[in-house]
Amino acid sequence: MKSLLEIDNAVKTINNDNQELNILDGINLSINPQDFIVVLGTNGAGKSTLLDAITGANTLSSGKILLNGDDITSTNLAKRSRYISRVYQDPKLGTSPRMTVAENLLLAKRRGLPRRLRLRRLNDHMKEFASFTKDLPTLDNRLNTFTDKLSGGQRQTLSFLMAIIQKPELLLLDEHTAALDPQTSQELMELTNKVIIEKKLTCLMVTHNLTEAVKYGNRLIVLKKGKIVLDLDNEAKSKLKEQDLLEYF
Amino acid sequence: MNLIISTISQGFIWAIMAIGLFITFRILDFPDMTVEGSFPLGAVTAVILIQHGYSPELALLVAFIFGSLAGFATAFMYTKLHIPSLLAGILTMTALYSVNLRILGKANMSLTKSDNIFNRYGLDKLPVNFNGIILGIVIIAIITFLLIVFLNTEKGQAVIATGDNETMAASMGINTTMMKFIGIMVSNGIVALTGGLIAQQNGFADVNMGIGSIVIGLSALSLVRLSTLMFHLVPDLLRLQLVRSSTA
Numbered sequence: 421m422k423s424l425l426e427i428d429n430a431v432k433t434i435n436n437d438n439q440e441l442n443i444l445d446g447i448n449l450s451i452n453p454q455d456f457i458v459v460l461g462t463n464g465a466g467k468s469t470l471l472d473a474i475t476g477a478n479t480l481s482s483g484k485i486l487l488n489g490d491d492i493t494s495t496n497l498a499k500r501s502r503y504i505s506r507v508y509q510d511p512k513l514g515t516s517p518r519m520t521v522a523e524n525l526l527l528a529k530r531r532g533l534p535r536r537l538r539l540r541r542l543n544d545h546m547k548e549f550a551s552f553t554k555d556l557p558t559l560d561n562r563l564n565t566f567t568d569k570l571s572g573g574q575r576q577t578l579s580f581l582m583a584i585i586q587k588p589e590l591l592l593l594d595e596h597t598a599a600l601d602p603q604t605s606q607e608l609m610e611l612t613n614k615v616i617i618e619k620k621l622t623c624l625m626v627t628h629n630l631t632e633a634v635k636y637g638n639r640l641i642v643l644k645k646g647k648i649v650l651d652l653d654n655e656a657k658s659k660l661k662e663q664d665l666l667e668y669f
Numbered sequence: 670m671n672l673i674i675s676t677i678s679q680g681f682i683w684a685i686m687a688i689g690l691f692i693t694f695r696i697l698d699f700p701d702m703t704v705e706g707s708f709p710l711g712a713v714t715a716v717i718l719i720q721h722g723y724s725p726e727l728a729l730l731v732a733f734i735f736g737s738l739a740g741f742a743t744a745f746m747y748t749k750l751h752i753p754s755l756l757a758g759i760l761t762m763t764a765l766y767s768v769n770l771r772i773l774g775k776a777n778m779s780l781t782k783s784d785n786i787f788n789r790y791g792l793d794k795l796p797v798n799f800n801g802i803i804l805g806i807v808i809i810a811i812i813t814f815l816l817i818v819f820l821n822t823e824k825g826q827a828v829i830a831t832g833d834n835e836t837m838a839a840s841m842g843i844n845t846t847m848m849k850f851i852g853i854m855v856s857n858g859i860v861a862l863t864g865g866l867i868a869q870q871n872g873f874a875d876v877n878m879g880i881g882s883i884v885i886g887l888s889a890l891s892l893v894r895l896s897t898l899m900f901h902l903v904p905d906l907l908r909l910q911l912v913r914s915s916t917a
Contacts, residue, residue, distance in 0.1 A: 475840065501842035508836070516833040519826075527830055532842035535827040539818075582841075 422489070424622050425451040425474070425590055430483035432469050432646075443469045444480070445646035451590070451624065456616055458633045459626045461643035462669055467626045470643070471592050474624070476500040487589070502532025505588035507579050509595040514579025517568035521559060521578055524567055525549050528582035552581065556611070573604035580608065584615055591616070593625040597632070605629075609636065630662040642668045671797065678798040681805025682866050686882065687889035688812050689859030694890060696820075697832035697852040699747075702758030704860050704886060706765030707739040709879040711861025712868035713773040716780055719869070725786040729865045736861020739765055740854035747853075748846045762879075769876045777875035785869040801870055808866070812859060828852050860886075 432444040443466045451457060461467045472478035474485065476497035485493050492500055508514050515524050526545055546563065553559040558574045559581070567575060576596060583591060593612065597605040613636050616623050627633055633640060640657045642650035642665070650668060652660065686708065693701040711732035718728035739761055746757035770776070787793070792800035819825040830838040831848040838845050860882075868874040 477839075497839055498842045498844055501840055506840055513834065513836050514840075516830045516837060518829065518833050523826065527826060527841055530823065530841075535823040535843060537819075537822050537824050539821055540823050540826055 422453075423450045423486075424453045424455075424488060425449075426484075426486040427470075427474075428484040428486070430470075430473060430485070431481045432466070432473060432478065433481040442646050444473065444483075447483070447646070447648060449641070449648065451622060453622050454620050455639055456621075456623045456637040457625065457639045457641060458637040459624060459641050459643060460628070460630075460633050460665065460668065461626075465643040466646040467643055468594060469646075471506065471594050471624070471626060474500075474590070474592060475504055475506050498532070500532075503589040504592065505531060505583040505586075505590075506592040506594060507576070507583045507596040509598050511572040511575035511579060511599060514582065515567045515575050518566065520564050520566055521553070521570070522546060522549050522563040524578060524582055525552070525563075525585055528585045531582075531586050531588075552585065556581075558607075573600050573608065576600060576604075577608055577611070580612060580615075584619065584621065587619060587621070589622065591621050591623040593623060593627075595626050595628060598628065612636075630665050633665065634660055634662055644668060674796075674798045674802070678801030678805070679867075679870070681802050681809065682863065682870055683885055684805065684889060685808055685812060685866065686860050686863035687886050687893070688809070688816065689856045689863065690883070690886035690890060692816075692852050692856040692859070694887070695832075696829055697849060697856075699754055699832070699849070699853065700758070701740075701743065701853060701856065702755060702883065703739055703743040703761045703765075703853070703857055704758075704883045705879040705881075706762035706769070707736040707857040707861045707879075708864040708867075708882040709769050709874070709876055710739055710765050710772075711736050711864030712874040712878055713769045713778075713876065714861070715865030716778050716868050716874035717772055717774075719780060719785060720778065725784065725789065725869060728869075729786065729862055732865035733858040733862045736864070737854040737858035739861065740857030741850065743857070744850045744853040748849055766876060773874060773876060776877070777873055779873040780869065785872075786866070787870055804866075824848075824851070 427447055427449040430444050430447040431442060433440050433442050447470065459467050459470070469478060473480050476495060480493060484491060487503060516527065519527070522542060522545070526540060526542055529545065549563055553563065556577060558577055562570070562574070567578065570578065576599070580596065596612070597608050600608060609632060615621070625637065638654040638657070640650070640652045640660065641648055690704060693699045714732045714735050715725070715728040718731055719725055742764070743757045743761045746752040746760060747754050752760070787800045787804060792804060795803065820829060827838065827843045828848045828851060830841065830843060831845045832852070835845050838848070864879070867878070
């Protein structure tokens with residue numbers, strides 16, 4: 421099967437107190453279409469740096485990133501956003517607080533496309549957005565609510581919807597349930613899993629939650645000090661228990 | 670009475686500048702000190718052009734363009750040279766002092782020619798100071814209308830998103846640098862246009878006339894904020910009083 425994303429010997433070096441430190445230390449990773457990869461690792465293992473490198477928020481010190489065979493290593497974040505979407509850990513990072521839910525969704529609908537000097541025609545999209553949110557009790561009938569009036573869980577659900585409203589080739593989830601209470605976190609994770617399966621998305625999910633790591637996804641990767649120290653396929657992952665992962669922390 | 674009318678007349682012209690400041694301070698969340706330089710830039714540009722025989726309308730258009738260029742300088746320093754926002758504005762503002770002196774050739778200049786926008790279109794037939802009120806209302810209406818239309822375009826929404834949450838805007842593929850350029854340039858263009866109008870209304874331009882303009886603009890924005898709060902608060906208080914009196 422042809423890989424969707426190839427990361428070839430990715431290195432990210434930073435200068436820490438006059439010492440060079442490799443945040444990513446020769447990462448090689450191949451992501452196939454419809455992979456749901458869970459990424460685990462301690463703080464500072466390089467998980468977010470890896471996502472930054474994939475989205476283009478950070479440039480690599482060396483190495484290559486290929487998307488559908490095309491080298492996107494030097495492609496900027498704006499251009500990559502057409503194919504790659506991301507949900508952040510902080511619910512406030514993913515939405516625009518002074519815009520309504522519908523306006524945020526409309527903004528996301530044109531993800532990666534040029535913003536023209538033409539009227540946005542919000543009303544033309546309201547029916548579509550209403551059907552998009554009708555199965556979500558937290559956001560149903562709230563299309564005209566300003567985002568700063570929403571709870572953290574609602575905002576994070578909205579961030580997730582914004583990330584998938586235009587089907588991305590690769591969805592990146594950066595501890596997207598970490599800032600939520602257990603119940604909301606569980607609900608969002610169930611929604612995430614359902615959408616990924618239904619829409620056949622390719623996803624890379626970073627988490628610290630071992631239960632989530634074992635339960636969801638068809639591949640598991642553990643990062644430690646910028647290196648991949650464990651890479652399990654679906655079969656090996658299905659035999660995995662939470663306790664087995666403790667030794668990596 | 671004349672004093673009140675004169676104050677209102679001046680207020681309507683200064684209000685145009687507040688719209689410009691609204692774009693940077695409220696929409697882009699960018700504290701733009703350039704205003705103190707772009708305001709007199711508009712004034713000196715307008716006065717010098719009118720003195721050289723150009724029409725007051727053309728003078729205002731050129732003032733807008735020059736103001737936008739001042740905004741471009743600040744946006745360039747901020748986005749490309751990574752100079753902090755306040756410092757970038759102060760640098761442009763300071764540089765503009767010399768530019769304004771160079772344009773005007775001296776510290777101040779009176780409009781000896783009687784031809785200015787306040788006595789065109791039959792405005793000179795109105796009672797004293799009413800020309801400023803009428804012209805102010807018309808220009809505010811035009812700029813507000815254009816701003817509302819712009820903010821409802823895809824590009825306008827991208828500018829709002831950039832000021833609101835830059836991380837999100839960038840992850841949506843919005844060129845946030847470009848949006849900052851647009852916002853800061855348009856804002857300073859409007860501020861310079863106001864400078865050109867004030868100079869025509871007062872009949873002179875002075876290179877120091879920008880001092881304190883940012884305070885005037887921010888005060889106007891604060892007053893708008895306050896009146897919006899009052900607009901929501903007063904009916905609520907009245908309702909509360911009604912409930913109290915009905916349950917007493």
